[in-house]
Structure formats: C-alpha cells, structure tokens
Amino acid sequence: MDAPKTGEFAHIGKSVVVKGDLSGSEDLYVDGHVEGSIELRNNSLIVGPNGTIKATVNAKSVVIQGKVDGAISASERVELRKSAVVNGDVSTHRIAIEDGASFQGKIDIQREPGKAAAS
Amino acid sequence: MPSVADNVMRFFRGSSDQASVPAAQQKRSRRSSGMAEISRLLNSEESLCVLDLGSTSANNIRFLTAKGHKNYSEDLLQASLDPALRVKDETGKLVPDSKKFLDENLTYANGLFDVVLGWNLPDYMEESLVKPTIDRLWSVMKPGGLLLVFFHTRDAGPDAPCYRFHITGTDMLETQEVRLAGSGGKQIPRLQRVFNNRNIENLFRDFASIKFFLARDAIREVLLVR
Numbered sequence: 459m460d461a462p463k464t465g466e467f468a469h470i471g472k473s474v475v476v477k478g479d480l481s482g483s484e485d486l487y488v489d490g491h492v493e494g495s496i497e498l499r500n501n502s503l504i505v506g507p508n509g510t511i512k513a514t515v516n517a518k519s520v521v522i523q524g525k526v527d528g529a530i531s532a533s534e535r536v537e538l539r540k541s542a543v544v545n546g547d548v549s550t551h552r553i554a555i556e557d558g559a560s561f562q563g564k565i566d567i568q569r570e571p572g573k574a575a576a577s
Numbered sequence: 578m579p580s581v582a583d584n585v586m587r588f589f590r591g592s593s594d595q596a597s598v599p600a601a602q603q604k605r606s607r608r609s610s611g612m613a614e615i616s617r618l619l620n621s622e623e624s625l626c627v628l629d630l631g632s633t634s635a636n637n638i639r640f641l642t643a644k645g646h647k648n649y650s651e652d653l654l655q656a657s658l659d660p661a662l663r664v665k666d667e668t669g670k671l672v673p674d675s676k677k678f679l680d681e682n683l684t685y686a687n688g689l690f691d692v693v694l695g696w697n698l699p700d701y702m703e704e705s706l707v708k709p710t711i712d713r714l715w716s717v718m719k720p721g722g723l724l725l726v727f728f729h730t731r732d733a734g735p736d737a738p739c740y741r742f743h744i745t746g747t748d749m750l751e752t753q754e755v756r757l758a759g760s761g762g763k764q765i766p767r768l769q770r771v772f773n774n775r776n777i778e779n780l781f782r783d784f785a786s787i788k789f790f791l792a793r794d795a796i797r798e799v800l801l802v803r
Contacts (some may be wrong), residue, residue, distance in 0.1 A: 553642065555635035562633075562650045567642040 472508040480513075489524070499533070507541055520550075522559075604743065610790035610799035611725045613748035615692055618723060619644050620747070625691040630654075630698055632755060639693070645651070646802040649690070653710070654739070654755070654766055656682050657702055675709040683710070685717045693718060695726040696742050697796075699780065701766040708780065715783050718803040724784070728797045732771045739766040739798035 467487040470476060474490035481497035487551035489506030489565075496503060498517040505511055519534045522542040529534060532550040540558035547564040555561065619625065623645040629637050630653045642646040662678050663671040693714055699707050714724060729737065740752040755766060772780065774789065774797075781787055781801050790798040 524787065555633065555638055556605065557635060559635070560633050560652070561638075561650050564647060565638055565642055566647050567645070570647065 467502075470509075472506070498527065505542075604730050604744065604753045606749060607794060608750050609748055609750045609792070609798060611727075612744065612750055614657065614788075614800050615694070615723055615725055616673045616747035618692065619646060622691075626689055627692040628685075628690045631694065631696045632741040634741065634743045636745060636751070640744040646692075651682065653682060653698055654701055657706055658766070670716075672705050673703050675706050678706055679709055683713045683717060688719050690718045691722050693722065693724045694742075695724055695772070697727045697729075698738065699726060699772065700729055700768055700770070701739050703769060708741065711780055712783070715803060720803055721785075721797055722803040723782075724801040724803065725755045726799050726801070728772050728777060728799060729768065730771075730791065730795045730797045733795070735770060737768040 467485045468482065470488045470490045470492065472489040472533075476490070476492045476494070478494045479496060479497070480481070480486075480492060480494065483498075483501060485502045485504075486496070486498055487504045487506060488509045489547070490510065491504070491510045493512045494518065495513050496511070496515045499517055502519045502521070503515060503517040505520070505522045505524045505526060507523045509522075511524070511526045511528065513526075513528045515526065515528060515530045515532075517532055519536070520530055520532045520536045521539065522544060523539045525543045526540070527544075528546045530544070530546060530548045530550070532548075535552040535554065536548055536550045537553075538544060538555040538559040538561060540556040541553070541563075542556075542559040544559070544561045545563060548561075549568060550564045551568050553565060553567065607636055619627075619641070625646045626649065627641050627646050628649045628651065629641075630651055631637070632652050632655070638648050638650070657673055657678060659673075662673040662681075664674045664677075666672050681733045695714070699711070702710065718724065727742075739755040741755050743751040743753065745751050777789075777797075777799060778787060781799075784801040784803055786802040790800070792798055
C-alpha cells in the first residue's frame with residue numbers, strides 16, 4: 459500500500475519523533491516514531507514502512523507496514539503487511555496477515571455480537 | 578492478463594509460474610496424523626489457548642482464530658539464535674544461556690495453554706536449550722493439554738532444510754523452508770541431532786502420555802498429553 463494522499467490522512471513523516479499520548483478524530487499515517495499511546499477510536503491508523511511505534515494502539519482499523527511494539531486494539535480490522543514486525547497482543551474483529559509478516563504475541567478475535575448469538 | 582507473447586515464451590521455457598518460484602519459497606503439502614488429533618480437540622471446544630512456536634503463519638492464525646481460539650505466536654527458533662544470548666562455557670565455546678533465554682521467552686502464566694504446536698523445534702534448537710525449553714512448556718500447559726512436535730527419523734545431515742508449517746486443513750500441513758535472516762550475527766538453523774524413540778521418551782518423561790506417528794517423509798510426529 460502506498461502512502462495515502464496528503465489531506466486524506468494526518469501525516470507523521472519519517473523524521474518526526476512523538477513521545478506522549480496521541481489522540482484524534484481523523485485518520486493517521488505514521489512513518490516516523492511514536493512512543494506512548496495512540497487513540498483513534500473511530501478512525502484508522504496506517505503505520506508506514508519506516509514507522510516505528512512503541513505504544514498501545516486503539517483505533518477502528520490498523521494497517522501495519524513498519525514496526526509496532528505494544529498492544530493493538532481495533533474495533534474493525536488489523537492488517538499486517540509483509541514488512542510488518544509486531545510484538546504485542548492484538549484484539550480485533552478481523553485480521554489479515556501477509557506472508558512474510560512477523561508477529562509475536564496473542565491474537566484474540568472478538569466475535570461480533572450478532573454472530574456470537576447466532577452460533 | 579498475460580499477452581499471447583508471454584504465453585508463447587512460457588510454453589517454450591517449459592515453466593509455469595509455480596516452477597519459477599525459488600525452491601526455498603515453494604510449499605509442499607503433507608498429511609499429518611498429529612495435526613488430525615489436535616484438530617479433533619480444536620473442533621470440539623471453543624476459546625482454547627493455542628501457542629504456535631513456529632514462524633508467523635497467516636494460515637495458522639486464520640485456522641485457529643476462525644474456530645474461536647486464542648492464538649499466541651512466538652518464533653522460538655529465531656529467538657534462540659539471538660547472539661546476545663551467547664555465553665562462554667567451560668571450554669570457551671559460545672553457547673546460548675538457557676536461563677537468559679527463558680527469562681526473555683515463553684514467559685506465560687503456568688497452566689495457560691490447551692495446545693502447543695512445537696513443530697520441529699527440538700531438532701534445530703541448540704542442546705543447552707532443549708530440555709529447559711521442554712520443561713518450561715510443561716509448566717505453561719494445562720494438565721491434559723496437547724503438544725505436537727516433529728522429529729527426523731534418520732540423520733539428514735546438518736544442512737537438512739528446516740521447515741515451517743502452515744495448517745491448511747484439519748489433517749493437512751504445508752511445509753516451507755525457513756530462511757532466517759543471516760545478517761546481524763544470526764545463524765541459519767541447522768539440524769542439531771537425531772533423537773531416537775528412547776531419547777524422545779526421556780525428553781518428555783514428565784508428560785502423562787506420548788503417541789508416535791511415523792510419516793512417509795522420514796518425520797516422526799509425536800503427540801504428548803501434559
């Protein structure tokens with residue numbers, strides 16, 4: 459996946475280092491370094507190929523091409539692209555992992571309430 | 578969509594797309610009696626805790642999470658090759674420090690796992706780590722939990738390719754050669770030894786039961802009950 463066009467996503471470039479809590483109500487593309495926590499409850503996070511995250515992540519959907527060290531919680535989906543390196547627990551409804559991605563941790567797929575009741 | 582010229586060239590090269598894939602990336606299917614037994618448990622219960630000790634496999638994660646189980650992944654062979662773990666033994670040889678290794682890996686609560694997929698880990702793991710790792714696995718498994726491990730039945734030499742395993746069905750696995758990064762002082766996994774039945778029984782003597790399945794590809798599948 460290419461980097462999203464500027465304007466579609468808030469953008470943290472590869473030379474940017476952020477330490478602390480990051481929250482927002484727009485989609486975010488991180489190609490730099492973030493340490494702390496990322497809170498985007500109703501929005502998406504894309505971690506670019508140069509992105510390194512040392513943080514707990516809470517978002518609607520998360521796409522990872524870089525490195526993430528920390529727990530990830532996504533209300534919709536998590537995608538690990540082939541260059542992704544993830545160390546931490548993942549909790550989400552759906553997950554997609556490309557061959558070549560590296561993952562260490564727990565994956566807990568949350569059942570959607572409707573489906574859980576039906577099964 | 579390939580052009581007519583592409584198809585003609587492919588015809589004359591006598592190769593398909595599959596054949597052009599490097600040997601190390603090609604996957605080969607094999608039937609697994611051990612996996613069939615594990616699948617019986619996975620199909621009969623929900624929300625089991627499963628620990629996969631192989632390289633990250635999208636197939637395995639999909640297979641396990643689709644059945645409602647919690648999947649834990651830890652590439653233990655890769656972790657065991659970390660140069661930072663190496664200390665000098667009495668003879669001055671560099672060996673991995675098992676205490677340090679277990680301080681950093683397999684750090685789970687006791688009795689957490691219902692199923693552990695150990696694959697071919699003991700065959701490729703260095704001697705000093707094998708027994709301590711098996712002992713730790715025993716601790717983190719639930720009583721009655723299942724452990725699946727594979728062993729070579731004959732000495733294939735130190736350069737025998739190390740495979741990762743992708744679950745493709747209840748009793749089917751795909752094997753793919755492991756190519757760990759050779760950079761940063763990391764080694765390529767090498768077959769360390771060949772365990773005979775007696776060695777295997779000794780290694781897992783704390784387990785409640787042991788079952789052997791001899792596969793056609795000179796692999797002995799071993800299913801253990803904690």
